[in-house]
Amino acid sequence: MGRISGHSVNQGPVERRGPDTGDTQKILRRPRIVENPPRRCQSLPVQRFLDWAGTILYGFVFGAILLFYDVALRLASLLGIKAVERVAVSLQTTLVASYRVLGASLTASISPKVREGESYIIVSNHQSMFDIPLFAWAFPRNNGKYITKKQLGQWIPAVSTNLKLGNHPLIDRHDTDSALHLIADLGERVARGEVSAVIFPEGTRARAGQMKRFRPAGLKMLLEHAPDAKIVPCCLDNLWKLMRHGFRPIPFGVKLRFWVGDPIERAPGEDIEALSAQIEGQIRAHLDRWRAEPDA
DSSP, X not given: OEEEOSSOXXXXXXXXXXXXXXXXXXXXXXXXXXXXXXXOOSXXXXXXXXXXXXXXXXXXXXHHHHHHHHHHHHHHHTTOHHHHHXXXXXXXXXXXXXXXXXXXXXXXXXXXXXXXXXXXXXXXXOOSGGGTHHHHHHOTTSOEEEOEEGGGGTSOTTHHHHHHHTTOOEEOTTOHHHHHHHHHHHHHHHHTTSOEEEEOTTSSOXXXXXXXXXXXXXXXXXXXXXXXXXXXXXXXXXHHHHTTTTTSOOOTTOEEEEEEOOOBOOOTTOOHHHHHHHHHHHHHHHHHHHHHSTTO
């Protein structure tokens, strides 16, 4: 398992552990993140101090990262889309590492059956803006493209720049036909092996952590236009807690969880609606298992 701590990050291989077999692979492509969870505060005043101190420091760190990578992405665009995509992965892995400023610990279980360079349909629940970088961190060589609302492509340094220069589909939620057309186009790019698609079928963030029912139209469109692409179910939890108070403040020391399941094989003549329901059920069941644990 990869873990992100508020205290230490060692450069080296990340361990990937299969959820059932316990088999482990070492991958040399990104930092090994060592478990060292933050200490629990014994008093409310100390906790409040850490919340605000972490939030203020994180604001400076977050802003600096966005400004630096906004320039880096624009310069990379002069060299072409591949350069933009490499810088985008660096941006997002740096953002994941920055969660240490908030004292966050990340426990990540990534299936060893996920292969570098393969085009997938990646499906996950969605809890906050902190979710997004996890997918480039977990799939750095799978060229994930996010299906996201067009407003995010307008004014946020680095984030909007990446979405536009990286050819991510920016959809208008009020124009269903146009949105489905863009999703279909992304599905065709997945089918050609050019990119992976990252989709959050809930359609919006689960701000209080309760997983919403999937809105199946976008996922079905992807499945229909990339009929051979394997599906990777993902589940994350507790990222909603980081945004529980907006930024006033961000709680210090939240324990984050991220699971990447085995890719699901496709079959000729499959029932798209049943497959969509299967994916939703698998993600929901994993979330329920986590929350049934004593220390959830």
